[in-house]
Amino acid sequence: NAGVTQTPKFRILKIGQSMTLQCTQDMNHNYMYWYRQDPGMGLKLIYYSVGAGITDKGEVPNGYNVSRSTTEDFPLRLELAAPSQTSVYFCASRWDRLNTEAFFGQGTRLTVV
Amino acid sequence: EDKVVQSPLSLVVHEGDTVTLNCSYEVTNFRSLLWYKQEKKAPTFLFMLTSSGIEKKSGRLSSILDKKELFSILNITATQTGDSAVYLCAVRANTGNQFYFGTGTSLTVIP
Numbered sequence A: 001n002a003g004v005t006q007t008p009k010f011r012i013l014k015i016g017q018s019m020t021l022q023c024t025q026d027m028n029h030n031y032m033y034w035y036r037q038d039p040g041m042g043l044k045l046i047y048y049s050v051g052a053g054i055t056d057k058g059e060v061p062n063g064y065n066v067s068r069s070t071t072e073d074f075p076l077r078l079e080l081a082a083p084s085q086t087s088v089y090f091c092a093s094r095w096d097r098l099n100t101e102a103f104f105g106q107g108t109r110l111t112v113v
Numbered sequence B: 001e002d003k004v005v006q007s008p009l010s011l012v013v014h015e016g017d018t019v020t021l022n023c024s025y026e027v028t029n030f031r032s033l034l035w036y037k038q039e040k041k042a043p044t045f046l047f048m049l050t051s052s053g054i055e056k057k058s059g060r061l062s063s064i065l066d067k068k069e070l071f072s073i074l075n076i077t078a079t080q081t082g083d084s085a086v087y088l089c090a091v092r093a094n095t096g097n098q099f100y101f102g103t104g105t106s107l108t109v110i111p
Helices: none
Strands: A004-007 A010-013 A019-025 A031-037 A043-051 A054-057 A064-066 A076-078 A087-094 A108-112 B003-007 B010-014 B019-026 B030-038 B043-049 B056-058 B061-066 B071-076 B085-093 B099-101 B105-110
Touching (some): A019 A087, A043 A064, A043 B099, B003 B085, B003 B099, B019 B030, B019 B105, B043 B061, B043 B071, B071 B085
Antiparallel strands (some): A004 A019, A043 A054, A064 A076, A087 A108, B003 B019, B085 B099, B085 B105
16 A cells, blocks of 8 residues: 655745645545644644545635545645745545544645745 | 643653653543654654553553643653654544644654
8 A cells, every 4th residue: 555645745836836736545534634834833734625525624724725526636736826835745644433543645845935 | 722732842862761752732522642753754653542541552652641631641761763753742623623733842862
């Protein structure tokens, strides 16, 4: 099993550009999450999904969009990149049993200049 | 507001020392508390705690939860340089599907 796979690993964007961070998992997990991690800060939830076709906002959703057309994929879209979106982005997934841990992807380091 | 607070923020110890990392939380309708180790990349899962007073153990690492006082500790005995990492605490509530993460404790073990 590959687990949770994120692409790309690194990206530099110019202000105002757009991009999509890809996340796919092969564990048939219903729950998927997008977090951002800034230096010295904890993981902040951007968006999450409890199944295909269902998404919801987390703590810091502004400037981002998501979609969940399949169980496997949960892409995160930045429409108009801003320097404040410079961060490391993690995708995670978990099974939908009562008490299960989240499995994380390797992260995408995004710099907006 | 739900929150998770970890202490200390950073810690430097010598190999062989024992360390205790703290996690306190204020989360409505607590369900579980999780510890993760984050080295250079993705957090990797260590423990999940749901009941008070029951110690989870894995090698030199152990953790326990106190639901009355709303905190958990992660102990690492006989530390090694490979234990150097950021240790994250996360709490999951019964309502909603979020994990609330603390800012982490950065542990550095020097030879």
